[in-house]
Amino acid sequence: MKHPRRVLAGVAALVLAGTAGVVAAGWSDDSGSPPGGTAVAAEAARTGLSDEQKVARKREVDVVLARRATAVLKGDLAGFLAAVDPKQPALVARQRLLFVNLRKFGFSTLKYFAADDWNAPNLVDKYGPTTYTARVMMRYQIAGLDPKPVQTDLGYTFVRRAGGWTLVEDGAIDEVLSRDGHRQPWDYEEVALVRRGRVVVVVDKKEAELGKRIARVSSGAVAAVRRHWQHPWNGAVLVVAMPDTRVMATIWTAGSGQGWTIAAKAVTLFENEQMGKPRGAPVGSRIVVNPAMRKGLEEDLLVHEMTHVASVPIGVRTPTWLVEGLAEYVRTRSIEDDPQWTVDPYRRVVRTKYLRTMKTLPSPSLFDVDADRAYGLSWWVVEYLADAKGAKSLVPLYTDLARHNTTPAAYTTIIKKHTGKTPAQLTAAVKKFKG
Known part of the structure; x- marks a missing residue:
């Protein structure tokens, strides 16, 4: 038997650590000056905004986020970067690369919206009383893969400047977001997508040839599942085989046995995933390959994982x-x-x-x-x-x-x-x- 030992995780839902709070921030008018002066802004930072001000702030940030989503769908790089702090070259570079990667996935729908205010006093100290940190939901549907939209979360920090909201941090609260969920393949290095039928393989751009091999193996695995599992399945699956261990990170070694290694994991996606609690039916899964084992991936391993992908939409x-x-x-x-x-x-x-x-x-x-x-x-x-x-x-x-x-x-x-x-x-x- 080619496959003597491994751990294979199947229908695990995404787990989110951390507790949502309310950002204590000041407010400014369109001139960028806090109403009542610096003393009032400092007091606002300590005591918090009124409910009406919080609603207005979230509404304004959601408008900025909606423009960014539209920019991705339309291929408008300038529009995507318009709200990014131009004084931070590294942030601008990361966001430019994010745009390049997102465009490769072919979203049929894409929306961003602020889901939860986050208490991050260190960021208020760094950027001032108008600082607003939020857990942002990215609701998306990849054409040809996702039968319904799914969600993942990210952490963004905005500051109000010159009458608008400027993105100043894109990863400051990563440690409190979904362990498996928010570190997506488009978040790090430039990716290459290899498509073979309804199979899509995501690899580092420098490993496109590896992506082709994994796509061939994956196609064989899809065919095997459809031969031996009698439930209808269209064979659409996204296989993530990136070298970075942070991408949809999981625990890649487990158990007490010698050589006990998780080679891959089928991560289940739920409709309307929120705070680690599935608020809708399971939509499907992504197969995430252990970075240390991506170059030796065999078909039978993928058959096991793809059986999970094919069966999880039935129920959990x-x-x-x-x-x-x-x-x-x-x-x-x-x-x-x-x-x-x-x-x-x-x-x-x-x-x-x-x-x-x-x-x-x-x-x-x-x-x-x-x-x-x-x-x-x-x-x-x-x-x-x-x-x-x-x-x-x-x-x-x-x-x-x-x-x-x-x-x-x-x-x-x-x-x-x-x-x-x-x-x-x-x-x-x-x-x-x-x-």
Whole structure:
């Protein structure tokens, strides 16, 4: 078997750290002077604005943000940079590169808006009483990839100057934003996008040839998922394979086993993601490749991750054993599509090492303490179900659990409905299954 050991994360939602606050800032009129003079501005910075002033400030900043979004869609670099502080060459350069990258993604829709005021007194000290820091939502839809708009967050700081709002910081509150969400592939070096069918691969511009290879491998993985997972999927997926570890950053090593490495992760995107809490249905996923492993990426790894991409829009209540077991089932079936490869060594390990100690269907905690065992047993459960009920039976079982698995009683009822067995009876049958 080409793929002896790895951790594969599936339907993890984006998590946001930090607590929103209210910026204590002064206010100025169109002349740039705070009403009532410096003393009044200083007092305003300490006591805060009225609710009406905060609403007005947010409305004005949203206008600036809307102009920037329109500039991206229209290819207007000057319009995008119009609100950027011209006294900061490094900031201007970063924003120019951001514009160049954003244009490559082909957004069908794009909106920016201030979601939360942020208490950042150090920035008020640096830029003065009119300083306004906000967690800004970027709501976007990539044409041909996203069936609905999705969101990510970024942190911007503005100062009121000469009758308008000027962007003075674009990363000062990064540490309190979504760990997986806001550090997007367009935020660092210039990117290259390689398109192959409905697969889009994002790489560093200097690694365009690597992008072509990953696109070929990804296309093969999409075809394998569509062969072995009987639920309709159009095969549209964005694969992020950047060298920078900050891009959609995750924990790239985990577990206690020697060589235990996360090679890639399917990061789920939710409609109207807000403060790390999904406020809408799952829309899809991005596959993020471990930068340290991007040059040796193999098809079977991507098959596992793309199974998550194909299945997560159904719902997120599916138990972990079925989510990961299905992905392993599709992966192993894809390996054996090639007569030169076999997963018999994997079968032997599961039969001789894991099954004899199996007492329940794999729990989420088992994935944390013994992921080798958890993935192997989960795969074996799905192999049993496909053998006993047919591969097509996996779809209604997965769908029912994804949408209606709300209580332990509901879980048991759904399992029995589709398998004819309680979870305990299913465990006993799986232990006897020889494969």
